[in-house]
Amino acid sequence: MPRGGPNASCLDRLLETDRQEYLDRDGALDWAGRFFKSHQRFAAIALDLVADVPDPRILELGAGQGGVSLQLLTDHPSAHVTVTDLHPESVDRIAASDLGSHPRAEVRQMDATEIDATDGSYDLAVFALSFHHLPPSQAARVFAEGTRVAKTLLIIDLPRPPAPLHVLRLATMLPLAAVLPFVHDGIISSLHSYSPSALRALAAQADVSVELSGGLLSPQIVVARAASS
Numbered sequence: 001m002p003r004g005g006p007n008a009s010c011l012d013r014l015l016e017t018d019r020q021e022y023l024d025r026d027g028a029l030d031w032a033g034r035f036f037k038s039h040q041r042f043a044a045i046a047l048d049l050v051a052d053v054p055d056p057r058i059l060e061l062g063a064g065q066g067g068v069s070l071q072l073l074t075d076h077p078s079a080h081v082t083v084t085d086l087h088p089e090s091v092d093r094i095a096a097s098d099l100g101s102h103p104r105a106e107v108r109q110m111d112a113t114e115i116d117a118t119d120g121s122y123d124l125a126v127f128a129l130s131f132h133h134l135p136p137s138q139a140a141r142v143f144a145e146g147t148r149v150a151k152t153l154l155i156i157d158l159p160r161p162p163a164p165l166h167v168l169r170l171a172t173m174l175p176l177a178a179v180l181p182f183v184h185d186g187i188i189s190s191l192h193s194y195s196p197s198a199l200r201a202l203a204a205q206a207d208v209s210v211e212l213s214g215g216l217l218s219p220q221i222v223v224a225r226a227a228s229s
């Protein structure tokens with residue numbers, strides 16, 4: 001399925017790539033998360049979803065440098081957070097940071113498409129700025145797995161603008177992409193981003209019900225629950 005959804009236009013179908021981001025190895029994304037306060041905004045959205053749970057158990061998938069998890073622990077007095085990432089070097093880095101010794105944090109290596117946890121282990125699973133890294137077949141697995149292990153799955157990801165606007169945005173970024181790794185990653189991520197109709201189609205494949213909000217000029221917010229719950 002195209003990243004623009006099952007009925008994506010021809011132009012939208014061209015706005016895709018198989019190239020990979022450098023990922024956040026230099027910490028630029030984490031720095032931006034702190035500077036632009038997106039960690040705080042993402043944590044607030046997540047905590048709102050567990051507002052009626054006294055001591056929520058939260059799983060963060062694709063935690064990168066762990067900025068969102070740290071914010072969750074700072075902003076909630078009794079939440080327990082399992083902080084995970086696919087890449088062992090990210091997990092080692094998180095374990096060596098303040099999060100590694102936080103009394104309410106557990107740091108583990110985990111694949112969001114094959115989560116090593118029993119059904120219903122968590123009140124909430126969070127996957128922030130990571131979903132677009134996965135091709136459609138794996139992305140649908142995240143819906144299935146996230147809603148299997150947690151009552152609610154929160155995906156926060158980049159918006160995919162309508163194709164003409166997308167072209168314009170990419171054109172403004174292109175001149176800086178050769179010199180700034182952060183901009184290079186921004187372009188690749190933009191080409192990988194999923195449209196709302198793609199997100200709905202992937203959720204339907206996994207038999208998961210979703211509520212979408214945000215998008216266009218702000219991140220897309222996807223709240224997913226198993227269709228039977």
Ligand SMILES: C[S@@+](CC[C@H](N)C(=O)[O-])C[C@H]1O[C@@H](n2cnc3c(N)ncnc32)[C@H](O)[C@@H]1O
Pocket residue numbers: 023024029030033061062063064065066067068084085086087090110111112113127128129130133134
């Ligand atoms: C752009 S970073 C986002 C980091 C963090 N969530 C944030 O908001 O700052 C994307 C992360 O997704 C992780 N990732 C990619 N594929 C994954 C998968 N299948 N399961 C878990 N994490 C994955 C990468 O290792 C990377 O750390």
